[in-house]
Amino acid sequence: MTEKETPLTGVHELLGARMGAFAGYRMPFFYLEGSLKEHQWVRTKAGLFDVSHMGQVYIQGRGAAEYLERLTPSSFRSKAPGRATYTVLTNEEGGIVDDLIVARLDERTFYAVINAGRKIKDIDWLKYHLPEGVSVTNLDSRALIALQGPAAERALIDALGYDVTDLSYMRLVEFGDIFVSRTGYTGEDGFELSIPEEKAEEIWYQLMLHDDVKPAGLVARDTLRLEMGYPLYGHDIDDVTSPVEAGLAWIVSRGNTGFIGAGRVLRELEEGAVRQRVGVRLLGKGVAREGCALLDKQGMRVGTLTSGGFSPELKSSIGMGYVDPQAAKPGTKVFVDIRGAGVEAVVVELPFVRSRTKPPQKAA
Amino acid sequence: MTDIRYTSEHEWVKLEGDIIWVGITDYARNALGDLVYVELPSVGRKVAKGDDFAVVESVKTAAEVYSPVAGEVVEVNGTLKDDADRIKKGLPEGWIAKIRISDPSELEALMDKEAYDRYVAGLG
Numbered sequence: 001m002t003e004k005e006t007p008l009t010g011v012h013e014l015l016g017a018r019m020g021a022f023a024g025y026r027m028p029f030f031y032l033e034g035s036l037k038e039h040q041w042v043r044t045k046a047g048l049f050d051v052s053h054m055g056q057v058y059i060q061g062r063g064a065a066e067y068l069e070r071l072t073p074s075s076f077r078s079k080a081p082g083r084a085t086y087t088v089l090t091n092e093e094g095g096i097v098d099d100l101i102v103a104r105l106d107e108r109t110f111y112a113v114i115n116a117g118r119k120i121k122d123i124d125w126l127k128y129h130l131p132e133g134v135s136v137t138n139l140d141s142r143a144l145i146a147l148q149g150p151a152a153e154r155a156l157i158d159a160l161g162y163d164v165t166d167l168s169y170m171r172l173v174e175f176g177d178i179f180v181s182r183t184g185y186t187g188e189d190g191f192e193l194s195i196p197e198e199k200a201e202e203i204w205y206q207l208m209l210h211d212d213v214k215p216a217g218l219v220a221r222d223t224l225r226l227e228m229g230y231p232l233y234g235h236d237i238d239d240v241t242s243p244v245e246a247g248l249a250w251i252v253s254r255g256n257t258g259f260i261g262a263g264r265v266l267r268e269l270e271e272g273a274v275r276q277r278v279g280v281r282l283l284g285k286g287v288a289r290e291g292c293a294l295l296d297k298q299g300m301r302v303g304t305l306t307s308g309g310f311s312p313e314l315k316s317s318i319g320m321g322y323v324d325p326q327a328a329k330p331g332t333k334v335f336v337d338i339r340g341a342g343v344e345a346v347v348v349e350l351p352f353v354r355s356r357t358k359p360p361q362k363a364a
Numbered sequence: 365m366t367d368i369r370y371t372s373e374h375e376w377v378k379l380e381g382d383i384i385w386v387g388i389t390d391y392a393r394n395a396l397g398d399l400v401y402v403e404l405p406s407v408g409r410k411v412a413k414g415d416d417f418a419v420v421e422s423v424k425t426a427a428e429v430y431s432p433v434a435g436e437v438v439e440v441n442g443t444l445k446d447d448a449d450r451i452k453k454g455l456p457e458g459w460i461a462k463i464r465i466s467d468p469s470e471l472e473a474l475m476d477k478e479a480y481d482r483y484v485a486g487l488g
Contacts, residue, residue: 018397035424285445289426
């Protein structure tokens with residue numbers, strides 16, 4: 001299968017990136033300095049990521065807010081233009097079709113960023129449930145760049161002249177045809193820029209040439225999000241996991257009881273779920289990976305890892321997975337089955353590393 | 365004069381009498397990215413040709429290291445336990461294990477540098 005390219009694929013190749021396939025796209029995994037340096041650079045300065053593989057859609061029309069409240073457990077009618085919301089599309093069984101960020105652009109227009117691997121599924125799902133008067137438009141010709149790290153704000157001002165000092169976390173502002181939102185997948189302060197594809201290269205270089213900015217690839221993106229305990233669709237969350245067991249109960253809006261799959265989700269909020277997503281930190285040597293079984297002292301299986309890897313910040317292996325409620329308490333000793341050896345580990349609270357996103361502005 | 369051979373699984377093999385030193389090539393290291401952990405075999409372990417006898421863990425993924433020939437592990441590079449990225453240094457510090465070979469004729473199937481370079485070039 002030929003992999004799809006982003007408007008920036010040529011740039012990554014020119015920069016000497018190690019390219020690989022992700023969700024059907026040919027993407028940069030890491031650049032010349034390697035993912036560990038990139039990770040540290042994002043935590044201390046600012047990393048530039050091409051995330052153009054992700055889907056971008058408009059949801060427009062008079063009933064768009066009500067429609068989104070039917071498809072997700074969040075509230076949208078009350079959201080002011082410029083507000084961005086992290087949420088999930090739920091299916092009839094209360095599982096997760098996809099996780100996404102939805103920003104309100106104006107009274108009748110919402111802009112959503114969806115996962116690359118779920119684009120076709122999501123758009124079918126959105127269109128299947130479409131009421132009269134609402135439309136879904138695939139913004140196929142827009143690139144998406146993330147600038148993440150403590151130096152991101154300064155770099156964005158210096159390189160592009162965008163004054164984002166007053167832009168709060170989870171807010172979006174338009175600079176002409178470029179959307180800038182204070183969002184990200186790294187736990188650092190930072191921005192995501194939606195750019196018409198013909199301008200992507202120019203903006204990329206303007207940002208990259210800033211002293212505090214270096215390009216970073218998907219491997220660093222993965223270790224950064226893992227440290228933050230952010231779920232990755234298709235791994236930590238999927239069609240079967242509910243937002244409650246995934247630890248995403250906070251996205252369920254109190255006023256919304258009429259969304260698809262509400263039965264299971266609201267019941268689990270009340271009674272608890274049969275399993276819980278937790279963080280696991282390895283105490284012994286080795287690297288925990290997706291699929292590893294989690295065992296208790298007696299060797300009984302209590303769960304499974306859905307993500308795992310190495311934390312550059314903690315200098316040890318960490319993972320996330322689902323465990324039975326009795327094993328979900330932070331401090332619980334577990335053993336990670338790595339190629340048949342039970343490596344000692346402990347259940348910990350998420351995130352593994354404290355988030356440094358800009359605090360949201362207090363509502364007046 | 366050292367004699368270095370290569371496998372199609374991207375191990376390098378340094379011959380030294382009836383002992384071989386085994387490591388992974390630049391090609392493998394570049395594909396894996398930053399290395400964070402190496403699982404070493406125990407000394408004395410008997411291996412068949414093609415057995416995975418070590419695991420190299422990068423940030424991204426885990427990769428098995430296969431024994432180029434049949435034999436017995438006689439020494440492992442313990443310094444890799446605390447510094448997996450040392451493998452990047454290649455020959456000689458980046459060796460993973462030394463194996464006493466049981467059948468020297470198996471070495472004939474390995475590639476020399478020229479053949480290996482051609483093989484890698486063909487992988488695109």
